[in-house]
Amino acid sequence: MNADVWTQQVARAYDESSAHMYLPEVLGPTVDFLERHAGGGPALEFAVGTGRVAFPLSRRGVPVAGIEKSEPMARELRRKPGGHGMELVVGDMTTVRLPRRFSLVYLVYNAITCLLSQDEQVACFRNAAAHLEQGGRFVIEVFVPELRRLPPGETTRVFHVGGTHVGFDTYDLVNQHVVSHHHTTVDGRGSTFLSPHRYVWPAELDLMAALAGLSLIERRADWSGTPFTASSRSHVSVWQKPSDPSVRP
Structure with missing residues (x-):
């Protein structure tokens, strides 16, 4: 981990x-x-x-x-x-x-x-x-794993768009890895959190x-x-x- x-x-x-x-x-x-x-x-x-x-x-x-x-x-x-x-x-x-x-x-x-x-x-x-x-x-x-939601040839899927948060996943299909990207804005200040996973x-x-x-x-x-x-x-x-x-x- x-x-x-x-x-x-x-x-x-x-x-x-x-x-x-x-x-x-x-x-x-x-x-x-x-x-x-x-x-x-x-x-x-x-x-x-x-x-x-x-x-x-x-x-x-x-x-x-x-x-x-x-x-x-x-x-x-x-x-x-x-x-x-x-x-x-x-x-x-x-x-x-x-x-x-x-x-x-x-x-x-x-x-x-x-x-x-x-x-x-x-x-x-x-x-x-x-x-x-x-x-x-x-x-x-x-x-x-939500690979069926990926269009053919694509490796990125947006899972949330809100007023202060945008989230999307990027997939490495060979190694069964996915990184969840969280981009948040509060009071004009932005932050980014990346969470790596091995899907199973x-x-x-x-x-x-x-x-x-x-x-x-x-x-x-x-x-x-x-x-x-x-x-x-x-x-x-x-x-x-x-x-x-x-x-x-």
Whole structure:
């Protein structure tokens, strides 16, 4: 993951810039889904960020620990009420190992794509599996690559034009990379934020899961449980570690 993207300036503005992700109709179903799959056990959030999901999930009675590579993002989490009481490790979600197992490991809001190589994404699945108890579940929320929306021969797609913000994606189709460009103007002052990602297909994620000893048990188009179809623009997928350690998917 490119921690240099998540600077102090970006971290301090993150909650405000992602305010739509805090809306009850967005966050409520997210927490409901994760609480159900935690099954009463503890949870571990990879790329916990500023705690958007971790705090409300912990208020439901689910003990939540977090791993976050960006120190500025971790500092923002610590600043919040209850932040110093949450177990938080600053480090890489592909390699950091906590000394216990969890019933749920989860990764939300496209964070798997912040790992910019296939090897890193595979390592993330293996690290998730290593943290899961038998029968535990790994949940990922991520967009479906929107290559069908690219005109033939084009590598750029505009995804938002507003009064203060213009956003567009540029694609490297050979390496499965996409860079999201955000250009914002406030009070006559402009700023630019570039966010690189490695997009990944649902079937590719299923293969990564199998390599880690996990098997798919559920895939929805969103946290509310909308059926996943060929036209879905995102998915929430759940893979499970076998209850019997001698069984592989």
